[in-house]
Amino acid sequence: MREDVDYEWFETARWIPLTAHRLVGYARARTLGVRAAYRALAPLRAIGALVPELTAEAEAALPDEVPTVHDAVAVDPAYRVSEPGTPLLPLDLVSIAGRLGESVRHTWQRRITPYLFCRTRP
Numbered sequence: 001m002r003e004d005v006d007y008e009w010f011e012t013a014r015w016i017p018l019t020a021h022r023l024v025g026y027a028r029a030r031t032l033g034v035r036a037a038y039r040a041l042a043p044l045r046a047i048g049a050l051v052p053e054l055t056a057e058a059e060a061a062l063p064d065e066v067p068t069v070h071d072a073v074a075v076d077p078a079y080r081v082s083e084p085g086t087p088l089l090p091l092d093l094v095s096i097a098g099r100l101g102e103s104v105r106h107t108w109q110r111r112i113t114p115y116l117f118c119r120t121r122p
Helices: 021-029 036-048 056-061 070-076 090-100 105-119
Strands: none
Touching: 021 036, 021 070, 021 105, 036 056, 056 105, 070 090, 070 105, 090 105
């Protein structure tokens, strides 16, 4: 079947902000470390992707390992007590740590702190 078309068709990209939850999901789906996943997405800023530009420190803080299910739960807004897009509250941290069966300190240091750059974005 041949189509004769006199026009070019394209659809404008609809970008959504890269959040910790989306970054972890992308890394898990591609079996990449989080830092490698971020580096794969960062060049897409040139075409309008809403990937935050990280400082060298923030990028270095991203884990090299492929995220686990526990990591995904820790950054999933569905498991927060506070509203998505608002600052993380102490009760959020206690709730997430309890759900994971971990200490608050471990959850904060291992699962939340590397992703703080995403917390201010919706």
